[in-house]
Amino acid sequence: MTIEELDQIAASVRTEREQYDHEINVCLGTGCLSQHSDRVKEALAQAVEASGKKVYVRRTGCMGLCAAGPLVLVDPESTLYQHVHASHAETIAASLGGAPVAELQCDLRDHFDQQVHVVLENSGRIDPERVEDYIANDGYRALLTALNDMTPQGVIRQITESGLRGRGGGGYPTGLKWGTVAKAKGDVKYVICNGDEGDPGAFMDRSVLESDPHRVLEGMAIAAYAVGASKGYIYVRAEYPLAVSRLTACLRDARRHGLLGNGIGNTPFNFDVEIRLGAGAFVCGEETALIASIEGRRGTPKPRPPYPAVSGLWGKPTLINNVETLANIAPIIRKGGRWFAGMGSERSKGTKVFALTGKIANTGLVEVPMGIKLREIIEGIGGGVPGGHKFKAVQTGGPSGGCLPESMLDIGVSYDALLSVGSIMGSGGMIVMDDTSCMVNVARFFIEFCMTESCGKCIPCRAGTAQMFTLLTRICTGKGTMDDLALLEDLCSTVKEASLCGLGQTAPNPVLSTLKYFRHEYIEHIEHKRCPAGVCQMEAAEEVHA
Amino acid sequence: MSKLSLATVWLDGCSGCHMSFLDMDERLLELAEAVDVVYSPLVDAKDYPDQVDIALVEGAVASVDDEKKIAKIRAHTKTLVAMGDCAITGNVPSMRNPIGPQAILERAYIENVTAQPQIPCVVVPRLLKVVRPIHEYVKVDVYLPGCPPSADTFYAAIKALIKGEPLDIAALTRFGA
Amino acid sequence: MSPVETDVKTLVIDGKEVSAHAGQTILEVARENEIAIPTLCQLDGLSNVGACRLCLIEIKGSNKLLPACVTAVQEGMEVVTSSERLLKHRRTILELLFAERNHICSVCVSNGRCELQSMGQQLGLTHIRLPYRNPDLKVDASHERFTVDHNRCILCMRCVRACAEIEGAHVWDTMGRGINTIVITDLHEEWGESSCTRCGKCVQVCPTGALFEKNKIGADHPKSPDFLPYLNMMREAQ
Numbered sequence: 001m002t003i004e005e006l007d008q009i010a011a012s013v014r015t016e017r018e019q020y021d022h023e024i025n026v027c028l029g030t031g032c033l034s035q036h037s038d039r040v041k042e043a044l045a046q047a048v049e050a051s052g053k054k055v056y057v058r059r060t061g062c063m064g065l066c067a068a069g070p071l072v073l074v075d076p077e078s079t080l081y082q083h084v085h086a087s088h089a090e091t092i093a094a095s096l097g098g099a100p101v102a103e104l105q106c107d108l109r110d111h112f113d114q115q116v117h118v119v120l121e122n123s124g125r126i127d128p129e130r131v132e133d134y135i136a137n138d139g140y141r142a143l144l145t146a147l148n149d150m151t152p153q154g155v156i157r158q159i160t161e162s163g164l165r166g167r168g169g170g171g172y173p174t175g176l177k178w179g180t181v182a183k184a185k186g187d188v189k190y191v192i193c194n195g196d197e198g199d200p201g202a203f204m205d206r207s208v209l210e211s212d213p214h215r216v217l218e219g220m221a222i223a224a225y226a227v228g229a230s231k232g233y234i235y236v237r238a239e240y241p242l243a244v245s246r247l248t249a250c251l252r253d254a255r256r257h258g259l260l261g262n263g264i265g266n267t268p269f270n271f272d273v274e275i276r277l278g279a280g281a282f283v284c285g286e287e288t289a290l291i292a293s294i295e296g297r298r299g300t301p302k303p304r305p306p307y308p309a310v311s312g313l314w315g316k317p318t319l320i321n322n323v324e325t326l327a328n329i330a331p332i333i334r335k336g337g338r339w340f341a342g343m344g345s346e347r348s349k350g351t352k353v354f355a356l357t358g359k360i361a362n363t364g365l366v367e368v369p370m371g372i373k374l375r376e377i378i379e380g381i382g383g384g385v386p387g388g389h390k391f392k393a394v395q396t397g398g399p400s401g402g403c404l405p406e407s408m409l410d411i412g413v414s415y416d417a418l419l420s421v422g423s424i425m426g427s428g429g430m431i432v433m434d435d436t437s438c439m440v441n442v443a444r445f446f447i448e449f450c451m452t453e454s455c456g457k458c459i460p461c462r463a464g465t466a467q468m469f470t471l472l473t474r475i476c477t478g479k480g481t482m483d484d485l486a487l488l489e490d491l492c493s494t495v496k497e498a499s500l501c502g503l504g505q506t507a508p509n510p511v512l513s514t515l516k517y518f519r520h521e522y523i524e525h526i527e528h529k530r531c532p533a534g535v536c537q538m539e540a541a542e543e544v545h546a
Numbered sequence: 547m548s549k550l551s552l553a554t555v556w557l558d559g560c561s562g563c564h565m566s567f568l569d570m571d572e573r574l575l576e577l578a579e580a581v582d583v584v585y586s587p588l589v590d591a592k593d594y595p596d597q598v599d600i601a602l603v604e605g606a607v608a609s610v611d612d613e614k615k616i617a618k619i620r621a622h623t624k625t626l627v628a629m630g631d632c633a634i635t636g637n638v639p640s641m642r643n644p645i646g647p648q649a650i651l652e653r654a655y656i657e658n659v660t661a662q663p664q665i666p667c668v669v670v671p672r673l674l675k676v677v678r679p680i681h682e683y684v685k686v687d688v689y690l691p692g693c694p695p696s697a698d699t700f701y702a703a704i705k706a707l708i709k710g711e712p713l714d715i716a717a718l719t720r721f722g723a
Numbered sequence: 724m725s726p727v728e729t730d731v732k733t734l735v736i737d738g739k740e741v742s743a744h745a746g747q748t749i750l751e752v753a754r755e756n757e758i759a760i761p762t763l764c765q766l767d768g769l770s771n772v773g774a775c776r777l778c779l780i781e782i783k784g785s786n787k788l789l790p791a792c793v794t795a796v797q798e799g800m801e802v803v804t805s806s807e808r809l810l811k812h813r814r815t816i817l818e819l820l821f822a823e824r825n826h827i828c829s830v831c832v833s834n835g836r837c838e839l840q841s842m843g844q845q846l847g848l849t850h851i852r853l854p855y856r857n858p859d860l861k862v863d864a865s866h867e868r869f870t871v872d873h874n875r876c877i878l879c880m881r882c883v884r885a886c887a888e889i890e891g892a893h894v895w896d897t898m899g900r901g902i903n904t905i906v907i908t909d910l911h912e913e914w915g916e917s918s919c920t921r922c923g924k925c926v927q928v929c930p931t932g933a934l935f936e937k938n939k940i941g942a943d944h945p946k947s948p949d950f951l952p953y954l955n956m957m958r959e960a961q
Contacts, residue, residue: 631828634849634850634851635821635827635850636855637827638829640827640855640857641825641827641830643825644825644857644858644859678855679850679855681850681852682854686850689850690849691849691850693828693829714847715847716845716846716848720840720841720844721826721828721840721843721844722831722835722837722840723835
């Protein structure tokens with residue numbers, strides 16, 4: 001495969017498209033599929049055929065606005081329909097060429113206009129399983145450019161210049177990581193794509209893998225070229241069956257087109273990718289645990305150093321990047337590191353995908369430039385808290401993150417800003433809570449999550465999270481004392497400072513941040529045996545054997 | 547100097563701590579010059595006095611009675627000493643915690659009894675679901691671990707308490723000692 | 724034994740200037756210089772896993788605490804092995820262990836010879852502030868010579884490592900995760916039914932009364948895990 005051949009494929013896709021007067025894109029992401037968007041697509045295909053109009057009905061990945069699914073986008077008019085049912089197919093087909101179907105129309109210009117799509121540029125626009133669609137949207141151009149016109153060092157230079165930082169949550173500079181692996185000595189090197197997304201309320205990586213899998217494969221191949229790896233693994237949760245099946249199909253297509261395998265792009269570069277399924281252990285998102293899991297061992301983390309960059313998979317230098325990080329690579333190579341660095345804030349460049357969930361009108365996936373205010377995401381793009389309720393807190397970064405109150409909504413979203421107020425960027429989960437949420441109960445929920453997901457290797461995390469859960473349960477059931485609260489805070493510091501890996505080190509964050517911003521709710525539970533949000537059931541203190 | 551008042555209390559324990567206390571032998575006479583034993587299973591007093599300077603509490607909190615007693619003791623005591631492992635960790639009485647009181651009662655009063663097997667319901671206080679150390683109920687001032695703490699430990703600890711001197715307990719004793 | 728390195732590093736541990744070979748861990752160097760750092764999962768002769776977190780130390784200029792057993796010395800490093808912050812964490816870790824399972828010292832076969840018990844005393848633990856968890860755990864006495872009492876296990880994984888790394892049998896492993904983790908023999912077979920080679924190394928390395936020889940308690944049951952480095956040395960000499 002050469003760039004010219006890519007051009008030919010792109011041209012033939014365009015010619016093919018020109019035959020049609022309209023294109024109907026139907027979201028077949030997990031969210032819309034759960035509302036039977038597959039039936040919608042089938043019905044639309046039948047309806048347009050019956051109508052005799054020249055229309056192409058395309059399966060696409062996620063369009064972002066999951067709350068309004070199933071979503072259907074009609075081009076070239078860019079008409080977005082929401083909550084489409086199979087029974088609407090004929091009406092939609094009939095409207096083509098005329099006025100849109102008003103009652104189905106989704107009019108959320110603000111929601112989309114404030115977003116900047118880099119990672120999601122193809123999501124909801126291409127058929128994820130058609131490599132030709134991806135190629136027609138500049139797909140694999142970056143890989144072939146890198147292989148033919150750039151040195152590995154040149155690639156790393158672009159990534160470094162872009163200022164891209166790890167999107168899995170750590171925020172480690174990607175260029176620096178690549179440089180370390182490139183410099184590491186080893187006969188064999190590996191590239192691993194971390195798709196073990198496990199935060200409650202997070203579905204960024206799943207969506208990218210479902211909607212634009214080739215983008216991730218291209219990113220991996222470029223990374224492999226840059227660091228000198230010849231083998232890659234995608235570690236993805238078995239709970240993401242759609243992502244796995246699409247990835248499997250795309251791997252086959254990429255190999256068939258000579259975009260993976262031996263002699264990629266008619267150069268001496270060899271690279272192939274294997275999928276490894278995770279069994280759903282949250283801790284396997286931690287890189288050393290993930291490596292252990294790929295090796296077929298129990299998924300437990302190891303102390304670092306040595307870092308995987310030096311001694312990773314099977315003791316070889318290994319580059320591990322998150323799905324979203326890798327999804328940023330192709331556009332950076334295509335448009336240059338400087339272009340990417342032009343977006344975002346001082347120390348957090350580019351864009352970030354967030355999964356908006358909880359008490360928010362526009363549940364779904366959004367991509368925004370770094371530095372944007374939390375308020376703009378929640379009240380603007382997200383449409384605010386529905387049902388006349390009052391905003392109370394936003395939880396960012398999943399179980400490792402914190403809960404931020406209304407007064408913090410004007411901070412810009414960046415790694416450092418979120419860290420400074422007691423939360424983290426994390427992988428991009430954003431759970432909005434209103435006045436019906438009890439913050440003590442929320443902290444208890446996240447600690448319970450960490451307790452059940454702790455691998456059990458180190459004592460502070462294994463036993464510490466369990467004790468924190470016990471103490472929080474006491475408080476939530478009206479049995480807690482101020483001594484329990486002091487003990488809880490004491491445990492937070494030991495679990496945070498003494499745990500072996502990131503899971504334990506960040507597990508107390510939801511407790512610490514709710515204690516910082518919502519301490520009065522804890523006090524209310526303890527001193528007045530009352531849950532201000534009316535969530536917690538207070539029990540009688542007696543524990544007598546009947 | 548007027549004598550200090552000393553109480554010893556027996557909650558859910560085996561009385562081994564009290565035995566070890568008595569093992570101080572002739573040193574008891576020396577201590578008796580500085581303290582009066584005002585309440586104890588070893589003396590005749592029926593009610594816990596209003597003001598006690600030092601109380602040594604043996605045993606864990608296992609029944610509703612224990613729960614009431616420990617609250618009363620705390621309210622009327624200056625220095626509360628958790629004496630021995632049962633008071634401090636729950637120790638042997640707490641071994642029933644994983645299986646619950648019902649299994650224990652049935653084993654003791656039904657399975658192993660030939661004449662009139664029945665679980666007592668009068669006089670015997672109701673058991674708590676879980677046996678806990680006393681510091682889970684009240685504030686404890688001094689911990690003297692050991693099963694039982696040795697007579698030497700008692701002697702050193704009580705002398706230090708009488709004189710108000712600092713005490714390095716970990717140097718004297720440990721859990722299970 | 725690692726080959727003698729010529730690269731010598733000098734560093735400061737607790738205000739004392741010491742020298743070390745490159746590649747040595749802080750724990751090794753501290754011990755050579757008679758500076759005690761508490762450990763539970765670490766055992767000479769086994770691989771280091773950095774799991775118990777008792778050997779955490781401070782390094783000047785860094786806010787992060789590092790496990791001495793796996794952290795290599797570096798030139799000019801200033802190490803603090805004992806501070807209020809470290810002591811607080813070490814005590815809390817021991818409290819977490821004591822409250823995690825049913826460590827009833829008074830009726831334990833290892834009473835008086837238990838590393839957890841003596842570590843508690845060393846660090847001045849007189850009571851456990853945390854609520855006891857009282858889990859319902861089993862005792863497996865199916866083996867003709869040994870018994871495993873999960874109530875006393877602290878999951879240091881010494882048995883797992885000794886069995887895999889020294890005996891080469893890998894009978895011991897772990898099952899479950901988090902607070903529900905337990906050590907198992909084979910694929911959770913009873914110990915007596917497992918492929919155990921009956922070598923008894925696991926019993927010798929167990930720091931508590933979790934693994935013990937039948938019919939032996941307390942003073943009759945001294946454990947001597949110090950044979951491991953010797954065994955390794957003799958094997959390498961062959």
